Amino acid sequence: MKPHVIFVPYPVQSVIKSMLKLAELLHHKGFRITFVNTEIIHKRFLESGGPHCLDGSPDFQFKTIPDASSVDDALQLWNAVETKFLDIFLDLVTSLPDPPTCIISDGLMSAFTVDAAQKMNVPVMLCWPIAACSYMCFYQMKSLVEKGVIPLKDTSQETLEKTLDWIPGMKDIRIRDLPSMAWTNPLGKFFTFAMEAAQRSHEVSRNIIHTFDELEGSIVEAISSMLSHVYTIGPLQLLVDQIPKEEKEKEQSNFNGYSLFKEEPxxxxxxxxxxxxxxxxxxxxxxxxxxxxxxxxxxxxxxxxxxxxxxxxxxxxxxxxxxxxxxxxxxxxxxxxxxxxxxxxxxxxxxxxxxxxxxxxxxxxxxxxxxxxxxxxxxxxxxxxxxxxxxxxxxxxxxxxxxxxxxxxxxxxxxxxxxGETGQKLRNKAMEWKAKAQIATAPNGSSALNFEKLVEEIAMLSSN
CATH class of the missing domain: 3.40.50.2000 (Glycogen Phosphorylase B;)
Structure with missing residues (x-):
């Protein structure tokens, strides 16, 4: 039987786009995919891409869970993730014809997906479609509180320019370079939501980050020393581009785009x-x-x-x-x-x-x-x-x-x-990173090898 992976993205455009690409890659490797959106997100896809844009194939299905709140209201969404989505998600998974091999959840959905996976005795992996530097900042929020850095005593320019020299892999990071809720709303709802989500990284078997080693090497190394099995697999689009067009068409998994908005070509x-x-x-x-x-x-x-x-x-x-x-x-x-x-x-x-x-x-x-x-x-x-x-x-x-x-x-x-001329220097540097991204996703590149390891490990879970 084919491995069956359930994807649970956080309901925003950027996260869904990244996780759809990862799902498409795993489907190309022969996996069955169930991609779970909220009903509002599903409706927006149909409005932007047409009534058949999510038809997929028998092995690539889109399912929905009812919106326990308006996804446009972040506070209501976070409350629903923490209090309502668990039972809804369990009902959905138990209704599927085949049990899941594993769940790949966006990190911010871990408040219910990790609990659900534990209840069903199913492996769960967290996908972080953010930079490694941002993930590290979320992870260190707990230490920022424990060390008394936040809440800030004041938000003057002088305070915000102070540097922190103890965050692993990050050199001379200023307080104002931290995610904004660390200094605009410390200990507020989004701060605690993100902090707790990052800490749940320890409760899962694998963590996937959408970056590549050459770009964020020191931070990736630091994260890998804190967590077991960290996979950097970016840029995902360069991996997707390697799927031959005729194979995409044969698989019928190239649903009509990744956009919640109607694009203007x-x-x-x-x-x-x-x-x-x-x-x-x-x-x-x-x-x-x-x-x-x-x-x-x-x-x-x-x-x-x-x-x-x-x-x-x-x-x-x-x-x-x-x-x-x-x-x-x-x-x-x-x-x-x-x-x-x-x-x-x-x-x-x-x-x-x-x-x-x-x-x-x-x-x-x-x-x-x-x-x-x-x-x-x-x-x-x-x-x-x-x-x-x-x-x-x-x-x-x-x-x-x-x-x-x-x-x-x-x-x-x-x-x-x-x-102008300054931009040419920046453009030259950007072209260097473009080349390094292509190397990372080429055969035997760091991201390509990490993706293959991920495929092998999910396949092994299926055979157990």
């Missing part, structure tokens, strides 16, 4: 008319929100830079208002700017005309940009975007940090810097 046609490295791509991901004033400032900053730009403005991106720009803005930019509501990001980043990326620094966007060899301007908003930004700009040498508010002069100057 027209932007790719617009990019075709632009010179190499002449366009800056601007997107703050699937959930970041800004004020209308910030939207206008960002827009004029892009316009005044006199560079071509492709700008993604989600319909829900502006807090409490519609994301509408002044009429004179459209007249001013004419054909220099393309504005869309969502796009096939990896295709955009890999397009030859794109020379830079203004990003929130979420991990999916970051690793996709590194994979494409595109340098970044990083404007983090919340959570793990802070440590990601630190590493993008200070450790990997591929980005410029945007500090403070989204002011037009700031945006204009940074865009000009990234797209």
């Amino acid at each position: 027209e932007c790719l046609k617009w990019l075709e008319s632009k010179k190499p490295n002449s366009v800056i791509y601007v997107s703050f991901g699937s959930s970041a929100v800004i004020s209308r004033q910030d939207l206008i400032e960002l827009g004029w900053g892009l316009a005044n830079s006199n560079h071509y730009f492709l700008w993604i403005i989600r319909s829900d991106m502006v807090i409490g208002e519609s994301a509408v720009l002044p009429p004179e803005f459209a007249d001013h930019i004419k054909d220099r700017g393309y504005i869309g509501s969502w796009c096939p990001q990896e295709k955009v980043l890999n397009h030859g005309s794109v020379g830079g990326f203004l990003t929130h620094g979420g991990w999916s966007s970051t690793i996709e940009s590194l994979t494409a060899g595109v340098p970044m301007i990083c404007r983090p908003f919340v959570g793990d975007q802070m440590p990601d930004c630190r590493y993008i700009c200070n450790e990997w040498g591929v980005g410029l940090e945007m500090e403070g508010n989204l002011e037009r002069e700031n945006v204009e100057n940074l865009v000009r810097e990234l797209m």
Whole structure:
């Protein structure tokens, strides 16, 4: 009998996208897949990709669990994960025709998936679709409290600039480089939720991190010394790209994309008319929100830079208002700017005309940009975007940090810097990381070998 793996992602775009890629890879290896989304997420997939986008195949099934809350309300979601999802999930698993070989759960869903696995006596692995640096920060939150670092006595600039020299594998990390809830809402709900999730890493047989050894070697080494069986298997897209197209079609597992938003491929046609490295791509991901004033400032900053730009403005991106720009803005930019509501990001980043990326620094966007060899301007908003930004700009040498508010002069100057001579140095460094990512995922590369080990171990569980 084929090994049967149940995937349980945290219900946000970036996590689902990464875990779908891992599921697709395991399916290609002959595994049966059951991918569990909440009902709201399932509905959004059907709205964005059409009524048959999740048809999959007999060996790749999508199942749902009822939403015990609105997934748009994070606090309600965390409460549901901790108090309601366990029984719902157990009912689902027991209703499946074949018992699972193992469960691969997003780390933030461990509050119920680890308990469920223990009740069913099924092995469970945690998947962390974040950077190793961000995982280490979440893991060290318990020590930050025990050492009295947080709650902070004050949040002055001087305090936030203080460095910590004791976090394994991380050199000169500043307090402001920690995930934002460590200093904006210490001991709040998300802080304790993330801290406890990271500590549950010790309760599972395997931990999977979406990074590659060459990128975060010292941190991966430190994590591996704390936990048994840590697998770095990124960038996942480069592994997926190695599946021959005809085999994908034969397996019928290439469901229609990974996006919860309807993509606009027209932007790719617009990019075709632009010179190499002449366009800056601007997107703050699937959930970041800004004020209308910030939207206008960002827009004029892009316009005044006199560079071509492709700008993604989600319909829900502006807090409490519609994301509408002044009429004179459209007249001013004419054909220099393309504005869309969502796009096939990896295709955009890999397009030859794109020379830079203004990003929130979420991990999916970051690793996709590194994979494409595109340098970044990083404007983090919340959570793990802070440590990601630190590493993008200070450790990997591929980005410029945007500090403070989204002011037009700031945006204009940074865009000009990234797209000019300074940016060429960053672009060269990004291309080096692109090459290293390709080596890591090539046969006998670190990520490719780790993935093969993971496949072997799941197969062994099936034969026991």
